[in-house]
Amino acid sequence: MDKRMLRQLRSTIVKDPIALILLLFIVVVIILSLGAPVFTSHDPVKVDYAQVFMPPSGEHLLGTDNFGRDVFTRLIYGGSASLTASFMAVGLIISLSLVIGVTAGYLGGWVDQILTRFMDVLLSFPTLVLAIAIAALMGPGLTGLMIAVAAVSWPSYARIFRSYVLMVKQDGYIQAARCSGTPAWKIMLTHILGAIIGPILVLITLDIGYVILSIASLSFLGLGIRPPQPEWGAMLNEGRAYLEEAPWLFLAPGTMIFVMVLATNYLGDTVKDALEPRTLHVPLLFKKRNRRSRKLTESSSSQRAANMESAAAAAIGYQQATAGKEPLLIVSNISVEVLSTRKRQKSQPILQSINLELYPGECLGLVGESGSGKSTLALTIMGLLRHPLQQSDGSLAILGESTSDWQWEDWRMIRGKRLTYITQDPMDTLNPTLTIGDQLLECLIYHQHNPALGRVEMKNKVIDMLSKTELAPEVYAMYPHQLSGGMRQRVVIAMAMINDPQIIIADEPTTALDVSTQAKIMALLKKLQQSSGAAMIFVSHDLRLVAQVADRIGVMHQGRLIEMNDVKSIFTQPQETYTKLLLASIPRLFIPQHSPVMAKGDPSCCK
Numbered sequence: 024m025d026k027r028m029l030r031q032l033r034s035t036i037v038k039d040p041i042a043l044i045l046l047l048f049i050v051v052v053i054i055l056s057l058g059a060p061v062f063t064s065h066d067p068v069k070v071d072y073a074q075v076f077m078p079p080s081g082e083h084l085l086g087t088d089n090f091g092r093d094v095f096t097r098l099i100y101g102g103s104a105s106l107t108a109s110f111m112a113v114g115l116i117i118s119l120s121l122v123i124g125v126t127a128g129y130l131g132g133w134v135d136q137i138l139t140r141f142m143d144v145l146l147s148f149p150t151l152v153l154a155i156a157i158a159a160l161m162g163p164g165l166t167g168l169m170i171a172v173a174a175v176s177w178p179s180y181a182r183i184f185r186s187y188v189l190m191v192k193q194d195g196y197i198q199a200a201r202c203s204g205t206p207a208w209k210i211m212l213t214h215i216l217g218a219i220i221g222p223i224l225v226l227i228t229l230d231i232g233y234v235i236l237s238i239a240s241l242s243f244l245g246l247g248i249r250p251p252q253p254e255w256g257a258m259l260n261e262g263r264a265y266l267e268e269a270p271w272l273f274l275a276p277g278t279m280i281f282v283m284v285l286a287t288n289y290l291g292d293t294v295k296d297a298l299e300p301r302t303l304h305v306p307l308l309f310k311k312r313n314r315r316s317r318k319l320t321e322s323s324s325s326q327r328a329a330n331m332e333s334a335a336a337a338a339i340g341y342q343q344a345t346a347g348k349e350p351l352l353i354v355s356n357i358s359v360e361v362l363s364t365r366k367r368q369k370s371q372p373i374l375q376s377i378n379l380e381l382y383p384g385e386c387l388g389l390v391g392e393s394g395s396g397k398s399t400l401a402l403t404i405m406g407l408l409r410h411p412l413q414q415s416d417g418s419l420a421i422l423g424e425s426t427s428d429w430q431w432e433d434w435r436m437i438r439g440k441r442l443t444y445i446t447q448d449p450m451d452t453l454n455p456t457l458t459i460g461d462q463l464l465e466c467l468i469y470h471q472h473n474p475a476l477g478r479v480e481m482k483n484k485v486i487d488m489l490s491k492t493e494l495a496p497e498v499y500a501m502y503p504h505q506l507s508g509g510m511r512q513r514v515v516i517a518m519a520m521i522n523d524p525q526i527i528i529a530d531e532p533t534t535a536l537d538v539s540t541q542a543k544i545m546a547l548l549k550k551l552q553q554s555s556g557a558a559m560i561f562v563s564h565d566l567r568l569v570a571q572v573a574d575r576i577g578v579m580h581q582g583r584l585i586e587m588n589d590v591k592s593i594f595t596q597p598q599e600t601y602t603k604l605l606l607a608s609i610p611r612l613f614i615p616q617h618s619p620v621m622a623k624g625d626p627s628c629c630k
């Protein structure tokens with residue numbers, strides 16, 4: 024786990040009082056269990072018939088049992104046995120599943136076949152019955168218990184780790200390490216393990232509770248540690264016989280197991296949230312929304328949607344009639360900052376006082392070097408800023424509506440329908456498990472809410488959209504991996520355009536493509552944008568590319584929009600030094616005059 028993950032984890036736990044209390048509980052239980060002889064003067068196994076069934080008191084905090092032994096003392100001594108067995112079982116499970124899962128996933132072929140079939144066989148046994156059989160075979164003692172739990176649990180983890188490895192082993196940096204001759208064991212230990220450590224941690228923390236419970240269950244059934252040695256599950260079993268006369272015998276270990284499992288599960292969830300920021304920050308972004316505001320939002324959402332529908336409809340006519348004077352999008356003084364994860368560190372500005380307007384039918388090109396804030400501006404307009412990025416100033420108006428009080432639901436109603444986003448990498452957008460047809464249909468079903476539109480009409484609309492993006496109808500039944508990069512990008516454009524959006528944000532949509540496919544996609548985008556009358560923001564670092572589609576160009580530098588003008592003026596009369604430098608950096612084709620091969624009429628070139 025790197026420092027960033029640790030910081031994220033710490034700050035998530037610190038902000039959650041329940042997680043903090045439960046963590047404190049676990050720490051106290053561990054300290055009490057490890058230092059049991061220091062915290063109690065009683066003997067956990069010594070029988071004292073004079074003290075039998077004493078209720079809780081100052082002398083015996085949790086009372087005494089049927090042999091006169093102090094229950095608190097047995098509970099903390101038992102904690103050491105239960106927790107040691109649980110943590111060791113978790114360690115064994117993770118080690119086994121990591122070695123086998125990573126090896127199977129990375130090496131593939133017959134190694135994978137053998138290991139996967141072996142896991143399948145183990146997984147086909149009922150877990151508890153198999154664990155009981157192994158524990159019985161191993162004989163009494165915590166070691167047998169631990170091995171039994173680990174033996175039945177590792178295959179499901181190994182399968183999960185194997186699938187993580189299958190996902191990451193195709194990544195460019197791992198392929199590069201392979202090509203450069205790095206040994207397989209080194210790649211597995213460094214690159215692969217480094218890439219899957221987050222999910223591993225989440226799994227471990229989520230499942231410690233399950234392991235504690237399994238160990239306690241086996242002990243409860245009389246397997247594992249033998250009386251008179253204390254262990255939580257075994258204590259629960261002993262207390263069961265005296266439920267009426269001495270309920271504390273049952274309640275003490277029962278409550279301890281319950282709270283311990285609850286605490287580890289809750290902390291597991293907290294770790295998961297901390298290491299998966301996307302799932303954490305979607306609700307956080309809108310945490311102020313209460314039930315009352317939800318009601319208000321829902322009714323105002325539909326009103327807003329109706330307003331925007333009429334604005335959208337008007338926009339097309341308006342554009343045709345007046346060449347567009349009312350902007351579809353107004354960005355006023357928008358500033359965005361990145362929040363610091365450290366207390367005393369200040370937030371860093373990412374965008375500073377951005378102003379722009381986008382008119383119907385026009386294409387605005389946004390250019391700037393990497394890191395100048397183009398994508399952040401695009402995400403701000405889409406309402407998709409995520410922690411640690413935060414809008415610190417300014418406002419947006421989309422289709423005549425101010426977005427300042429929009430909630431998640433309001434954004435959701437226009438995203439994909441009135442306002443669409445085309446990403447750099449089509450594989451980010453496409454679901455590998457669904458056919459192209461299904462994914463396009465989903466866009467229609469999700470955004471149109473039109474009962475009059477039957478399945479056949481929708482399918483026809485999808486095929487029509489495929490043909491508009493110059494894709495054959497056969498693509499309907501194909502999966503993303505069966506298409507070339509250019510075809511995938513066409514599918515993403517079809518998805519963006521299928522609901523007739525008013526505003527399209529294309530964030531470097533051709534970066535990953537070769538030059539000739541790039542030119543075709545650019546021409547297609549421009550054609551679709553012009554024929555639909557939509558407005559487009561085309562984000563790129565390539566000034567020449569932007570000039571092919573844009574009417575106006577905005578130049579971004581260090582989070583500021585430093586210059587905006589029509590394409591011709593930007594190329595012929597740039598105002599800012601940075602724009603001049605950008606123009607000067609465009610490579611030009613230079614053909615040397617003296618080139619013997621190219622010299623016209625030179626007989627040597629024909630030989």
Ligand SMILES: Nc1ncnc2c1ncn2[C@@H]1O[C@H](COP(=O)(O)OP(=O)(O)OP(=O)(O)O)[C@@H](O)[C@H]1O
Pocket residue numbers: 361373391392393394395396397398399400410411412564
């Ligand atoms: N989630 C984030 N956390 C911290 N900083 C971020 C985050 N996202 C973006 N930034 C910072 O914001 C700045 C602008 O990034 P942005 O991705 O908008 O640039 P860009 O111009 O789109 O670059 P590129 O062309 O390479 O995509 C960068 O300095 C980046 O480090």
